[in-house]
Amino acid sequence: MGEDMSVKQYTLNNGLKLIVKEVKDITAVYIIAGFKVGMYCYEPRDKVNISHYVEHMLFKGTEKRKVGEIAKEIERMGGYLNGFTADWGTAYLMQVPFDKVEYALEINADAVMHSTFPENEVIKEKEVILHELKGWLDDPYSFLFHRLLELVFEVHNYGIPHESLLISHNNLTREDLVKWYRKYYKPNNMVLVVVGNVNSDNIYRKVKELYKDFRPSKIDWYRCSQEPPQKEVRVKVYKGDINKVYVGIAFRGVKEGHPDVYGLRLIANILGGGHSSRLDMKIVENKKLASNIFAMMYPQLDDGTLLIGFETEEDKVKEAIEEVLREIKNLKENGVTQDELKLSKKMFKVNYILSNERISNQGIKILKGTIMFDDPEFYDKYVKKIEEVSLSEIRKIANEYLISSNLSMVVYYPKNAQKILQEKDLKRIIGEVF
């Protein structure tokens, strides 16, 4: 959005895509390398978490650099590095001072092309990842989120039960990891994005040199089974060592890029996305039934969900759920107002512009758009698509997706709760209200 910026795309002879965005008045550069292979969607059921495991191993040593050295070199510059595994891809990122960009690109290339997967490091990292995965269930929101996805997705790997995920992870071997790395970590499956105070052509020259020996090969991606349409309401109740009741509601939605995703994003925002959202005003401010309520659209590579979450007290659970469902029903039956739609669109636009202030956000958007849709500007076009959603479309989309047969709900109670609504009670409440 600034004046002094330009985006250049290059494709190397080996298929590696390089995208450089020049942002001139800052002193940092964000480098993100991504591969089109990620968790869940690209993994066989008995190998779920392999992408994530490989991601952990990539900074664990190369032929040139021992374990810990990659991080040390980046941190010495005043930079930071990290990796993440999403369903659409696996990414390795660094933010470094602008005058260190070439050195950082060298380190990145070394990790990408020459990781050695030392046997002892593979064994140790398995335990480290086990800590990470087990920690997911200690935080109540993380618990709610994972248990909700388990309920929504019975077939797709998005819903793999946490216990099965741990087994799959435990069974992964070094051989599995190396095979995965050799298959998918190829230049023709890689996108490298550089955003910051750089000269595009210099970056191109450097990247071309660094990756000149990186050989492409034909890639056949494995894709997991897709989720069939949901037919009836799904409910699950859990108890845990917590003090409050946490409620999560999911409506099966659509995947990223689907024509209805823009309308669903606006609906989520009108329901629970801002300070003046319907759920905040009604459930939190007026009726005082819950706190920290939110709604968000969560579109993924293969599928998507519109998520609603809130915290409440044991004696308010029933009423809070009823009122939340009534609000959703009201939106479905009566639509939204022109003012609400206008406000929601403005919020989206402002947040888009503000998020671009961070080079890391720009880098991730470019990478995600390129890997998922072969379009670096995919997320730049989002604002326009959002602008185009009409009142009648909102109504149509709400009626198509916000239905009880698309609904899943998880209620997470304190272990010593006395008045627990059973699953049949919750189903009855949903049936009566919705």
Next chain:
Amino acid sequence: MLWRLVFMSILSFQPNVRKIILKNGLKILLYERTSYPTVYIGVFAYGGSFYETEENNGITFLTLRVMTKATKNADYKQISKKLDKLGGNFSYSSESYYVSLHMNVLSEDLEEAIELLSDIIKNPTFPEDEIKKEKEKQISDIKSMIDNPYEMMFLNLAKAIYGNWGYGLSDYGKIENIKKFTRSDLVNWHKKIFCAKNMLIVIVGDFDGKSLVSLLKKKFEDIPSGDVLKPVKFSQNSFPREVVIERNYNQTYLGLGFRVMDLNSSDYLPFMIFSKAVSGMGRRFFVELRDKKHLAYAVWNLYRANPLAGYFGVYIATFPEKEKEAVEGILEILKNLKENGLTQKEFEDAKTQYEGEIKTFLVNNRNFGITFALGELYGFGWDWKFKMIDKVRELKLEDVNSVLKKYLKVDDYKLGIVRGKSR
């Protein structure tokens, strides 16, 4: 000044920060950056747990909550709608030593944003029904905090180090305190915090400086001057060596640490460099505890300091049966550091890192704004981070290693633990 030349050599440009002091004593910092049509506005004031006692702990955050709900000109619905019209990027927090309100808006909405912020700061009405509602929400937040293992570990460690003072008090306060606060408690607390001499406003981004200054004068010059808020004095008592809670978790969340110097101490700079030298994925604690001993996924250092207090610690989330091994592992590293100090290489790397971090951190309006504001709040001036560059360059390894001998209390450490259930 020499630091300006150094700064130029690091950032390749010199930030032209204007510092204005209004007639009522309110300080304003303005820095124009024109690459994005956006602006960050931060309102800072002394307040938070260092200014609270055990008996009124939580009043600062409750005051912030209620004052943002109703003013002479708008009720909560109108305020919420106005905030969303500006994009919804509004937040506030109480950070022990100071409170802050933050807004990120488009440049075209700046005037409207300032109007709203000045209304919230100058004209809150503290209606009883909003107080009741916000009390319930704050109590609910306290319960959420208790459900969050990391936050509880953090608070337990601070309590073991500082007892019921400053860092040892939660920003949300205690449930029994929240219940008893009255409207007049909040009105009085607001007067103390949001008076001109206790406040600072920082604005960074794409704006027209001239018209902005006259708008700021119009909107903020009538705030009563008041006085700078005085913190509560620390009274040394004996605190338990460890603060522990047990939960049915998969992991144990553990913090080991001790009290260190405050920001005014001459030992701060060498200790800050030490902290950098051992923080990060390529540094001692992470490499030894995670990479070599695979005791955890999450390992990092905790270092907090302000002009009144400071503490250093190491956080690890490990399996419950490995708690002892984790504590021994942390102590072994600390003992080694105390006895042998940092290596020359670690020391040099940390110094380079300090300068590099200025480049990688100062990349958006908000980060610039917060850096400038903290320098002023701490009494060092907005340019404090840059002034330190020269001093960091002059530091010697012996300076750091002698400070380590003084502060790394390996025989008198404290523990904050949220203990999980063994497999």
